[in-house]
Each structure stands twice: as structure tokens, then as C-alpha cells.
Amino acid sequence: MxxxxxxxxxxxxxxxxxxxxxxxxxxxxxxxxxxxxxxxxxxxxxxxxxxxxxxxxxxxxxxxxxxxxxxxxxxxxxxxxxxxxxxxxxxxxxxxxxxxxxxxxxxxxxxxxxxxxxxxxxxxxxLETIALSILNHDSAVATAAARMSIAAGDRPLAEMGSRRASERGAVAAARAAYIAGFGATSNLEAGRAWGIPTMGTAAHAWTLLHDREEDAFRAQIEALGADTTLLVDTYDIRTGVATAIRVAGTGLGGVRIDSGDLPIVAAEVRAQLDALGATGTRITVTSDLDEYAIAALAASPVDAYGVGTSVVTGSGTPTAxxxxxxxxxxxxxxxxxxxxxxxxxxxxxxxxxxxxxxxxxxxxxxxxxxxxxxxxxxxxxxxxxxxxxxxxxxxxxxxxxxxxxxxxxxxxxxxxxxxxxxxxxxxxxxxxxxxxxxxxxxxxxx
Amino acid sequence: MxxxxxxxxxxxxxxxxxxxxxxxxxxxxxxxxxxxxxxxxxxxxxxxxxxxxxxxxxxxxxxxxxxxxxxxxxxxxxxxxxxxxxxxxxxxxxxxxxxxxxxxxxxxxxxxxxxxxxxxxxxxxxLETIALSILNHDSAVATAAARMSIAAGDRPLAEMGSRRASERGAVAAARAAYIAGFGATSNLEAGRAWGIPTMGTAAHAWTLLHDREEDAFRAQIEALGADTTLLVDTYDIRTGVATAIRVAGTGLGGVRIDSGDLPIVAAEVRAQLDALGATGTRITVTSDLDEYAIAALAASPVDAYGVGTSVVTGSGTPTAxxxxxxxxxxxxxxxxxxxxxxxxxxxxxxxxxxxxxxxxxxxxxxxxxxxxxxxxxxxxxxxxxxxxxxxxxxxxxxxxxxxxxxxxxxxxxxxxxxxxxxxxxxxxxxxxxxxxxxxxxxxxxx
Incomplete structure (x- = not known):
């Protein structure tokens, strides 16, 4: 190979x-x-x-x-x-x-x-050290990832923790999480080296770069299409959601929420989207999730999870x-x-x-x-x-x-x-x- | 460069x-x-x-x-x-x-x-991801290492946690620990790439490989000299120490203890070494140490510490x-x-x-x-x-x-x-x- x-x-x-x-x-x-x-x-x-x-x-x-x-x-x-x-x-x-x-x-x-x-x-x-280094690290991540994947049930999970792991360890972590049930990663090298699907649209910096939130959303839709996911919590979430649907229309693919009390916020955003007619717009949440937070969101109107720190660090158990x-x-x-x-x-x-x-x-x-x-x-x-x-x-x-x-x-x-x-x-x-x-x-x- | x-x-x-x-x-x-x-x-x-x-x-x-x-x-x-x-x-x-x-x-x-x-x-x-990956990982390790280094005072500390970290992350961890006060690492690549002093003598496998503990000690001394450190806890520590001094003489450099209740065992081994006349033989301890265990050993007759898992995983905080x-x-x-x-x-x-x-x-x-x-x-x-x-x-x-x-x-x-x-x-x-x-x-x- x-x-x-x-x-x-x-x-x-x-x-x-x-x-x-x-x-x-x-x-x-x-x-x-x-x-x-x-x-x-x-x-x-x-x-x-x-x-x-x-x-x-x-x-x-x-x-x-x-x-x-x-x-x-x-x-x-x-x-x-x-x-x-x-x-x-x-x-x-x-x-x-x-x-x-x-x-x-x-x-x-x-x-x-x-x-x-x-x-x-x-x-x-x-071979002692190389074998233990690789298997201890990757197995710790995979074990945590499997618990998250079980907690998520049928909802898709993406790994996005590269920034919270050593730069090459992050690629290994993306690979281990995928093996244990995650569906995608933010890490491009994991895509290149291991064929793992990659995902990601925009950070808060994208919104801050623009003079108005609306300009950022409009530019993202022009680049990526209305099926993209807009990050709506840079300023006020309610305004962000309203702006997103006004700019993208009710065919908007999704919104991402990266802060706040997620069960409450997710329910509010779902109600707002439905009231605006965007009943098919998905909600992705990404704020400090671990297997317990994912389980706690099981009854919330969340469509997908993005997990960072906790999966790449083995959720409290960074080595097997x-x-x-x-x-x-x-x-x-x-x-x-x-x-x-x-x-x-x-x-x-x-x-x-x-x-x-x-x-x-x-x-x-x-x-x-x-x-x-x-x-x-x-x-x-x-x-x-x-x-x-x-x-x-x-x-x-x-x-x-x-x-x-x-x-x-x-x-x-x-x-x-x-x-x-x-x-x-x-x-x-x-x-x-x-x-x-x-x-x-x-x-x-x- | x-x-x-x-x-x-x-x-x-x-x-x-x-x-x-x-x-x-x-x-x-x-x-x-x-x-x-x-x-x-x-x-x-x-x-x-x-x-x-x-x-x-x-x-x-x-x-x-x-x-x-x-x-x-x-x-x-x-x-x-x-x-x-x-x-x-x-x-x-x-x-x-x-x-x-x-x-x-x-x-x-x-x-x-x-x-x-x-x-x-x-x-x-x-540059967001690469900058965060490197600084978050290395700073977490360095912060934990500094706490251990402060707890150890003047006693030397060696990093030996490569087996509990991803294989390239381990090299970065050895480097970060050295910057924060550790004196050496077991990781050879950290020595090659960054000029960090490397250390290490033998694992339990070395003793188990031989038909008798004595044969293992004798062979190690022939290869590395009497100033080496012998690992004495593969079978019975008291017998191991006695054999070590019998084989090496009272000029033995050191003994390493990798198991047991360290404050008690260290005191017993020190007393035994002194009674045998090996008053200059150093005691290194290496079993599941973190900053708290190091601090708890401050009054024990320990000469050096080897730290593995806890330093490379940031001692409970693997990312900054x-x-x-x-x-x-x-x-x-x-x-x-x-x-x-x-x-x-x-x-x-x-x-x-x-x-x-x-x-x-x-x-x-x-x-x-x-x-x-x-x-x-x-x-x-x-x-x-x-x-x-x-x-x-x-x-x-x-x-x-x-x-x-x-x-x-x-x-x-x-x-x-x-x-x-x-x-x-x-x-x-x-x-x-x-x-x-x-x-x-x-x-x-x-």
C-alpha cells in the first residue's frame, strides 16, 4: 500500500x-x-x-x-x-x-x-512503543466515539475536534471516530489519507468578516448553494434564523447552533423555522458535546451533532x-x-x-x-x-x-x-x- | 531550518x-x-x-x-x-x-x-486549525509538566509516556515536557529532532526473557556498566534488590520501582540498600505518577521520578x-x-x-x-x-x-x-x- x-x-x-x-x-x-x-x-x-x-x-x-x-x-x-x-x-x-x-x-x-x-x-x-502508542490512542478515541454513536442513534455525527488534539493525532482521531460510527470529519487530511467524508461550512469569523450578518449568509449561499448550513449564533440567534431564511428561502439546508442551552435553544429554533415555513431545514448542534450531552438531546428537535474536544480526547479517558x-x-x-x-x-x-x-x-x-x-x-x-x-x-x-x-x-x-x-x-x-x-x-x- | x-x-x-x-x-x-x-x-x-x-x-x-x-x-x-x-x-x-x-x-x-x-x-x-492543534496540545502538556516539575523540586523528572499518546503527538509531548522543566525523555525521536536528552535501561520483559533475574541483571551491567539502573520489581522486590547489589556491587547506579505503594516501598528499599552498603545507589520510581503523587513523595527517599500517562495526557486536561x-x-x-x-x-x-x-x-x-x-x-x-x-x-x-x-x-x-x-x-x-x-x-x- x-x-x-x-x-x-x-x-x-x-x-x-x-x-x-x-x-x-x-x-x-x-x-x-x-x-x-x-x-x-x-x-x-x-x-x-x-x-x-x-x-x-x-x-x-x-x-x-x-x-x-x-x-x-x-x-x-x-x-x-x-x-x-x-x-x-x-x-x-x-x-x-x-x-x-x-x-x-x-x-x-x-x-x-x-x-x-x-x-x-x-x-x-x-515494536512495543509504536504498537502501544497507536493502539492506545486510537482505541481510546474509538471507544468514546462508539458511546457517542450509540447515544446519537440514527442522527448523524461529525467529528470536528482537530483543533483540540495534536496535529497528526487529530488525523488518527478522525479515523478512529469514523470506524466507531461517526459519519464525517472536518479534517481534510483524514479525507485525503483515509477516504473519510469531510464536512464544514463556516465559522463565526465568516460572519464577523462581513459588515452585516446578511452579507455573510448571502455570500455563503452563492458559494455553496441554499442546501448549505448557516451558523446563526454569532449575534442574536432569533435574528440570525430570521435573516437566514429571508436570504436563503425556506429551502435552506440547515442552521448550526454553537452556544447556549441547547435543549431550549434547539426547541426555539425549530419552532421559529417551522413558523417561517422552513420545515425541512435541519438543525445541527456543536457546542461542547459529549456522549452525555448527546443522550440528553435525544428528545430535542436536533437533526445532527458535531463533536469536538470530547471525542478526540477520549471523553475523559485519552488513553486505553x-x-x-x-x-x-x-x-x-x-x-x-x-x-x-x-x-x-x-x-x-x-x-x-x-x-x-x-x-x-x-x-x-x-x-x-x-x-x-x-x-x-x-x-x-x-x-x-x-x-x-x-x-x-x-x-x-x-x-x-x-x-x-x-x-x-x-x-x-x-x-x-x-x-x-x-x-x-x-x-x-x-x-x-x-x-x-x-x-x-x-x-x-x- | x-x-x-x-x-x-x-x-x-x-x-x-x-x-x-x-x-x-x-x-x-x-x-x-x-x-x-x-x-x-x-x-x-x-x-x-x-x-x-x-x-x-x-x-x-x-x-x-x-x-x-x-x-x-x-x-x-x-x-x-x-x-x-x-x-x-x-x-x-x-x-x-x-x-x-x-x-x-x-x-x-x-x-x-x-x-x-x-x-x-x-x-x-x-491557519486556524494547525495553530490551535499545536498550541492547544503542547500547552496542555507543558502546563501539566510544569506543575509536576514544581512538585518535584530539585529531583530529576523524566518523561516516559510515549506509549500512552499518539505516536507523533508523543514526540511533541516529550518536547513540551522538557520545555516545562522535565530533564529527559524516553522517546528517541524527541532526542533526534529536538536535542532532548534520552534515557531508559530495561523493562520487565528483560528480566522475563532470562532464565533467572540474576542473569538479566548481569547482562545489563555488562552492556551498560554498574552505573546503570536495574528494575527490581519483576518478582519480589526485596529479593530483587539483594540480587542487584550482589551482582553489581555497592557501586550500582540505581534501582527502579514500577509498582506497589511507593512511599512504603521506597523507604523499605532505601533501608535495604543502606544496610547492604549501597548508600549511593539511587531510587527511581515510575508507577502511575502525577503531580499529586510526586508531591506526596516529597518526604520519601526517592531520587528521581519517571512520569508516563499523566504528563502526555495533560493530567486530566488534555487540551488547553x-x-x-x-x-x-x-x-x-x-x-x-x-x-x-x-x-x-x-x-x-x-x-x-x-x-x-x-x-x-x-x-x-x-x-x-x-x-x-x-x-x-x-x-x-x-x-x-x-x-x-x-x-x-x-x-x-x-x-x-x-x-x-x-x-x-x-x-x-x-x-x-x-x-x-x-x-x-x-x-x-x-x-x-x-x-x-x-x-x-x-x-x-x-
Missing amino acids: VAPSSQPSTALLTDRYELTMLEGALRDGTAARRCVFELFARRLAGGRRFGVVAGTGRLLEALRSFRFGDDELRFLRDDRVVDDTTLAYLADYRFRGSLTGYREGELYFPGSPVLTVEGTFADAVV GMVFKLVARQDAAGGWTPVAKLSADKASLGGRKTAFRRLEGGTATAEVVEVASGFDLPDAPAQHPDARPLQVPLVVAGDIDATAEGPEGVRRARAHHLRVREELPVQALALSRADPGIPTVHTSAD | VAPSSQPSTALLTDRYELTMLEGALRDGTAARRCVFELFARRLAGGRRFGVVAGTGRLLEALRSFRFGDDELRFLRDDRVVDDTTLAYLADYRFRGSLTGYREGELYFPGSPVLTVEGTFADAVV GMVFKLVARQDAAGGWTPVAKLSADKASLGGRKTAFRRLEGGTATAEVVEVASGFDLPDAPAQHPDARPLQVPLVVAGDIDATAEGPEGVRRARAHHLRVREELPVQALALSRADPGIPTVHTSAD
């Missing part, structure tokens, strides 16, 4: 200790030990009832550009980050292991093996809190050992995991996580009637699944998300903080 | 409505009206007592790459975002106006004119909430008009602002914001004895101040921040939510 050379290198989007460990491992021979790392969330941050996996397609593209070129190697040498042996290893590095993971758009729960990285220690250890842990490795004798740390409050569970979602009548009832004692998957994985396997191959011996990348990957992820979201039990759809919507059940493959 | 052609274009990191307004303005002639836009915060998000401006140097670099190339124009044409006249305008676009702003690292308060953009409407309007508003423009007759919107809860104050910090005995007592009635600054700005002017030219008629860019810009910003932070009154240094540490006083230049 993307040629490695055309994109900036992603290789230094990495915590220094990964390369320090690599250096130590190249010295003592452990670099060649085969390893299984898993990326998962210990809990659902923010008391969410489900999580949404997002970022997988971006991670695969980042992997293509994860190469240490002259600039990267020069920095590592000049700053004495690693020794010459390690520099030589990195100069030839490309990921030759395998990635298995949840489909992008899939739901996850505590302990879900969202991503499994297999390879030598040297192959796998350097996923971790990347070594769970199995070769030992000195060449055998396989499940490994786990025992740190207080941060213990991990050793062994490679296989995951299924148990369903009853199409509704999810449990996340089944099967723990293998060895490294390899059983030839015939345990059968789980009425359970859906959750993991798919993403990279096989260094070969990346291109169908998960680019605009096509985004379309597939969105479709998958909207499909599997239908499996959520009703208690998982409420917005309040609670336990996960379904329990995670650990089983043993032995 | 950075040649435009060597960096990816930043031109589509833009909300669609900016280009839609540009199209309308090119049609009705208002595109050529000279305008003043201001970027400011209405309030300090999160009940902060001060804000820290960060991102200015990054914005100037982004401005160099804010060009519409073939890829960008093709997308805008194919997606019918704007008409051919607008495409032709964009093909030639480079910012020819001026930027004036607070120095990077400067403190700000409600209403501080952090950035002023002057130019034609067409020149200036398209700054806005970008048109405050003055030419009218149809060529005269100057201050403009302001009157929207409920979001009213703005028209007129160009000049800002000073009033000082008494070296301590800040007020943010003085002087509102001009016209477009131009007075030839001789009002004198403010015992007040420090806050704005500097950043771009003059399209010419960018290169000293604010790159590693040199970061060094200057950090030095400036650490200097001006000394001016804060004592009530501004407390961590609890409160009003701003000094009041903002609006005055008129007339």
Missing part, C-alpha cells in the same frame, strides 16, 4: 530502553530466543463497559516504515544510545515475525489479547491503558516457558492466549480467553460452539496483510465494528461507569 | 470550513480584507493557576511546510472541496502575513493574546482549550473595525491586544491586556513601569524567525520558562483547583 521510502521513518518512535535491551540481548545471546508478546488492557479505562480496537491498519502502515535509515542510525551513534553491533543489526532490521490480532473495529474487554507479537526477542521487543507484555519464550534448552511478572497490582498471566466471544442467540455473553501452555497453537484449536473466534493473522513471517491498510482497511473496520456492536447485551450500552458488559473467562487449553 | 520540500505537507491539517470560507471570500471580495485573529484561552482548563505556552517553535516549522502540493490539490479537486479559483489561489499559497506571540515557555492566563495573526482574511483564516477569533478587520470603506461575537457563554472581546506582566519586587501581580481600538499598534506603546512586555515577533511579512525553531528554539524556550516561572506568586504554585494565580486586567489604549 505504502512504499517504505515515501513515508518518514517510524523507527525512532520508540522508547530508548527497547534498544538498550536489544544491545544487552545481542551481547548475551538471548536476542535469538523466540518470544510471544501480548498487547492487552488489564481493565477498561474510565469504567467503560466495552472497548473498541482501533489503529491496527495504521500500525501495519507504520511497520512498513519502521526502518533505521541514515538519519536514525547517525543519531543513535552520535548520542551513544547503542553500540556498533546493535547499530549494524538495526541497519538491516525489518520485522520478520508475525502479528495476530483482533480485527480493527472489534470490541475488547479486560484481558482480551488484542495483539500478539511473535518472533525473536530482537524482532519483537522494538493497554500494556505490552512478554508472556512466553524459549528457554536456554530450547523449550517453551510461559512467563509472567508478579509485581504488586500489575501481575500478568503467562502463556499465549486464544480468544473467542461466546454468543447466545446472537448476544455476547462472555469473552473466552484460552491460555496455552506451550508456544504453538494447537493444530486443531478447541471448538467453541456458539463462539466467534476473534483473532486474525495481520503479519505472517514479515508479510503484511495489505487489506487492513489504507481507506479499504478503514471501510472494513467500520463495517466490522457496526456489525459486532449489535452483539452487545443491553447492559453494555448504558453510559454510566460500571463493570465490563460481559465477563472475561480464562480457560486452559490443556 | 527545515526545507519545505523535505517535510510532509501540513496544509491539509485543516478543517474543511476554512477552505469553504476562503472560497466564499474569494468570490465576494472579502478575501483581501486585512484581519487580526487572536489565539487565546477564555479560562485556564482544569482549574489550573497558570498556563505554559508551548508549541510555538513547532508551529513555525509547520508553517514552512504549509504548502498545497499536487497531492493536496488533487484531493481538494477530486473531492470537490473548493472551486477552481480557490485551487489556483491555494497552489500559490504561502503565509505572507505576520505572527506575534508569547515566547515559547512563557506563562499565560485567561485572555492572554498568546498568538496574534495578521494578514488578509485569505492569508490568515487557513484555546480558541482562534477574528478581533479586528478592514471594513468595506477601508477603515478598521474591532469585531466580536456575542454568542451565549462564548462572547469575545474585539480589538487588537497588547500584553504586559505587571511585577512587584520581581513577583507577578497581574496580566495587563491593553485593547487597541484600531488595527495598528500605537507608534509608542503605552509605558508600563514594572511591567514586562510579553509579545515578540515570530513571523514578519512571511519571514519566519528561525531562532525559535529546532533544538535551539527548545533550549531557549526551556530557559525562558524556568526564568519566568520564578515570577509566579506563591499562591500560583499550589496544585489544587483554583482561580488563576494572577488576575487579568483589561485596559484601553485610548
Whole structure:
């Protein structure tokens, strides 16, 4: 999809200790030990009832550009980050292991093996930061976006929070929100790079630029047609609405309200529009919305929502809190050992995991996580009637699944998300903080 | 500093409505009206007592790459975002106006004119999203980082939150944290791009990779020397510390603790190290720290802090909430008009602002914001004895101040921040939510 050379290198989007460990491992021979790392969330941050996996397609593209070129190697040498042996290893590095993971758009729960990285220690250890950065950020946004999308029901939602996120993170956030049910974004780069529909007409500056509000409305209609959306709250909303219909006629596409007490204002504007005969003119609201405000507007005459800050910042939970842990490795004798740390409050569970979602009548009832004692998957994985396997191959011996990348990957992820979201039990759809919507059940493959 | 052609274009990191307004303005002639836009915060998000401006140097670099190339124009044409006249305008676009702003690292308060953009409407309007994205994100991180840095006192702080932020946002976050007083980052790209010291030794995976904890410690010391920091909490901390000193000797540089009840564990580890004779071995703690946890550890025998999630996500306030508003423009007759919107809860104050910090005995007592009635600054700005002017030219008629860019810009910003932070009154240094540490006083230049 993307040629490695055309994109900036992603290789230094990495915590220094990964390369320090690599250096130590190249010295003592452990670099060649085969390893299984898993990326998962210990809990659902923010008391969410489900999580949404997002970022997988971006991670695969980042992997293509994860190469240490002259600039990267020069920095590592000049700053004495690693020794010459390690520099030589990195100069030839490309990921030759395998990635298995949840489909992008899939739901996850505590302990879900969202991503499994297999390879030598040297192959796998350097991917920790880039994998976590992308999946933690994108999944946090997608999870918040899904809650908003559920709260909005059939009303369209647009993401317009770029100004409240780092400039490249904003593009990723637009992508994650779209996967989780938003219909459009204000961010043009998200349109170009990922094929997401873009939207937007005018800011308050447009009205202020003109000597009269009427001049601004007239100029906008001349440029964009009467089906456009006029922003009516720069001065007095009632006057703004009256001017909008006088200028555009009753065929005006829509009005946007960006301030005030929205349930009250929306009802007043609807009544005014109807009284003027503009019964088909839509009302879009865009002021500091989050999933709770959207839910509170369910009975108001609102036709569409624009959401900014809250969706791009994960609505109070800006990171999904996923971790990347070594769970199995070769030992000195060449055998396989499940490994786990025992740190207080941060213990991990050793062994490679296989995951299924148990369903009853199409509704999810449990996340089944099967723990293998060895490294390899059983030839015939345990059968789980009425359970859906959750993991798919993403990279096989260094070969990346291109169908998960680019605009096509985004379309597939969105479709998958909207499909599997239908499996959520009703208690998982409420917005309040609670336990996960379904329990995670650990089983043993032995 | 950075040649435009060597960096990816930043031109589509833009909300669609900016280009839609540009199209309308090119049609009705208002595109050529000279305008003043201001970027400011209405309030300090999160009940902060001060804000820290960060991102200015990054914005100037982004401005160099804010060009519409073939890829960008093709997308805008194919997606019918704007008409051919607008495409032709964009093909030639480079910012020819001026930027004036607070120095990077400067403190700000409600209403501080952090950035002023002057130019034609067409020149200036398209910078809204990129300017807000960068300054909102970086300033939120820098503000949180400054609070942590104040809480840490003389103990060194390292930023290690890349895994909890979008992959490019993480680099910006490392930069902002360094400007606001952190001493190092785990992020290698932040080291390469911005000259920030990088740090890090080993993760739990390093211990788990080896058959015995002792083997991992021994290999790390062989690679990095006895002055390294060993992570001692993979299994049992007391055993880990004993093994560390047995392997490294009493000259071990440090131990890192990443779990548990830190005040208790730190005291136990210090006592154990001292009893073993390792009185010079430092203790670094890194588990879920924020400014409050750092403050709570002030009396504990901790030598250094590593902070992850909380600093890169702004410690509960991931965006500074700054806005970008048109405050003055030419009218149809060529005269100057201050403009302001009157929207409920979001009213703005028209007129160009000049800002000073009033000082008494070296301590800040007020943010003085002087509102001009016209477009131009007075030839001789009002004198403010015992007040420090806050704005500097950043771009003059399209010419960018290169000293604010790159590693040199970061060094200057950090030095400036650490200097001006000394001016804060004592009530501004407390961590609890409160009003701003000094009041903002609006005055008129007339």
C-alpha cells in the first residue's frame, strides 16, 4: 500500500530502553530466543463497559516504515544510545515475525489479547512503543466515539475536534471516530489519507468578516448553494434564523447552533423555522458535546451533532491503558516457558492466549480467553460452539496483510465494528461507569 | 531550518470550513480584507493557576511546510472541496502575513493574546486549525509538566509516556515536557529532532526473557556498566534488590520501582540498600505518577521520578482549550473595525491586544491586556513601569524567525520558562483547583 521510502521513518518512535535491551540481548545471546508478546488492557479505562480496537491498519502502515535509515542510525551513534553491533543489526532490521490480532473495529474487554507479537526477542521487543502508542490512542478515541454513536442513534455525527488534539493525532482521531460510527470529519487530511467524508461550512469569523450578518449568509449561499448550513449564533440567534431564511428561502439546508442551552435553544429554533415555513431545514448542534450531552438531546428537535474536544480526547479517558507484555519464550534448552511478572497490582498471566466471544442467540455473553501452555497453537484449536473466534493473522513471517491498510482497511473496520456492536447485551450500552458488559473467562487449553 | 520540500505537507491539517470560507471570500471580495485573529484561552482548563505556552517553535516549522502540493490539490479537486479559483489561489499559497506571540515557555492566563495573526482574511483564516492543534496540545502538556516539575523540586523528572499518546503527538509531548522543566525523555525521536536528552535501561520483559533475574541483571551491567539502573520489581522486590547489589556491587547506579505503594516501598528499599552498603545507589520510581503523587513523595527517599500517562495526557486536561477569533478587520470603506461575537457563554472581546506582566519586587501581580481600538499598534506603546512586555515577533511579512525553531528554539524556550516561572506568586504554585494565580486586567489604549 505504502512504499517504505515515501513515508518518514517510524523507527525512532520508540522508547530508548527497547534498544538498550536489544544491545544487552545481542551481547548475551538471548536476542535469538523466540518470544510471544501480548498487547492487552488489564481493565477498561474510565469504567467503560466495552472497548473498541482501533489503529491496527495504521500500525501495519507504520511497520512498513519502521526502518533505521541514515538519519536514525547517525543519531543513535552520535548520542551513544547503542553500540556498533546493535547499530549494524538495526541497519538491516525489518520485522520478520508475525502479528495476530483482533480485527480493527472489534470490541475488547479486560484481558482480551488484542495483539500478539511473535518472533525473536530482537524482532519483537522494538515494536512495543509504536504498537502501544497507536493502539492506545486510537482505541481510546474509538471507544468514546462508539458511546457517542450509540447515544446519537440514527442522527448523524461529525467529528470536528482537530483543533483540540495534536496535529497528526487529530488525523488518527478522525479515523478512529469514523470506524466507531461517526459519519464525517472536518479534517481534510483524514479525507485525503483515509477516504473519510469531510464536512464544514463556516465559522463565526465568516460572519464577523462581513459588515452585516446578511452579507455573510448571502455570500455563503452563492458559494455553496441554499442546501448549505448557516451558523446563526454569532449575534442574536432569533435574528440570525430570521435573516437566514429571508436570504436563503425556506429551502435552506440547515442552521448550526454553537452556544447556549441547547435543549431550549434547539426547541426555539425549530419552532421559529417551522413558523417561517422552513420545515425541512435541519438543525445541527456543536457546542461542547459529549456522549452525555448527546443522550440528553435525544428528545430535542436536533437533526445532527458535531463533536469536538470530547471525542478526540477520549471523553475523559485519552488513553486505553493497554500494556505490552512478554508472556512466553524459549528457554536456554530450547523449550517453551510461559512467563509472567508478579509485581504488586500489575501481575500478568503467562502463556499465549486464544480468544473467542461466546454468543447466545446472537448476544455476547462472555469473552473466552484460552491460555496455552506451550508456544504453538494447537493444530486443531478447541471448538467453541456458539463462539466467534476473534483473532486474525495481520503479519505472517514479515508479510503484511495489505487489506487492513489504507481507506479499504478503514471501510472494513467500520463495517466490522457496526456489525459486532449489535452483539452487545443491553447492559453494555448504558453510559454510566460500571463493570465490563460481559465477563472475561480464562480457560486452559490443556 | 527545515526545507519545505523535505517535510510532509501540513496544509491539509485543516478543517474543511476554512477552505469553504476562503472560497466564499474569494468570490465576494472579502478575501483581501486585512484581519487580526487572536489565539487565546477564555479560562485556564482544569482549574489550573497558570498556563505554559508551548508549541510555538513547532508551529513555525509547520508553517514552512504549509504548502498545497499536487497531492493536496488533487484531493481538494477530486473531492470537490473548493472551486477552481480557490485551487489556483491555494497552489500559490504561502503565509505572507505576520505572527506575534508569547515566547515559547512563557506563562499565560485567561485572555492572554498568546498568538496574534495578521494578514488578509485569505492569508490568515487557513491557519486556524494547525495553530490551535499545536498550541492547544503542547500547552496542555507543558502546563501539566510544569506543575509536576514544581512538585518535584530539585529531583530529576523524566518523561516516559510515549506509549500512552499518539505516536507523533508523543514526540511533541516529550518536547513540551522538557520545555516545562522535565530533564529527559524516553522517546528517541524527541532526542533526534529536538536535542532532548534520552534515557531508559530495561523493562520487565528483560528480566522475563532470562532464565533467572540474576542473569538479566548481569547482562545489563555488562552492556551498560554498574552505573546503570536495574528494575527490581519483576518478582519480589526485596529479593530483587539483594540480587542487584550482589551482582553489581555497592557501586550500582540505581534501582527502579514500577509498582506497589511507593512511599512504603521506597523507604523499605532505601533501608535495604543502606544496610547492604549501597548508600549511593539511587531510587527511581515510575508507577502511575502525577503531580499529586510526586508531591506526596516529597518526604520519601526517592531520587528521581519517571512520569508516563499523566504528563502526555495533560493530567486530566488534555487540551488547553484555546480558541482562534477574528478581533479586528478592514471594513468595506477601508477603515478598521474591532469585531466580536456575542454568542451565549462564548462572547469575545474585539480589538487588537497588547500584553504586559505587571511585577512587584520581581513577583507577578497581574496580566495587563491593553485593547487597541484600531488595527495598528500605537507608534509608542503605552509605558508600563514594572511591567514586562510579553509579545515578540515570530513571523514578519512571511519571514519566519528561525531562532525559535529546532533544538535551539527548545533550549531557549526551556530557559525562558524556568526564568519566568520564578515570577509566579506563591499562591500560583499550589496544585489544587483554583482561580488563576494572577488576575487579568483589561485596559484601553485610548
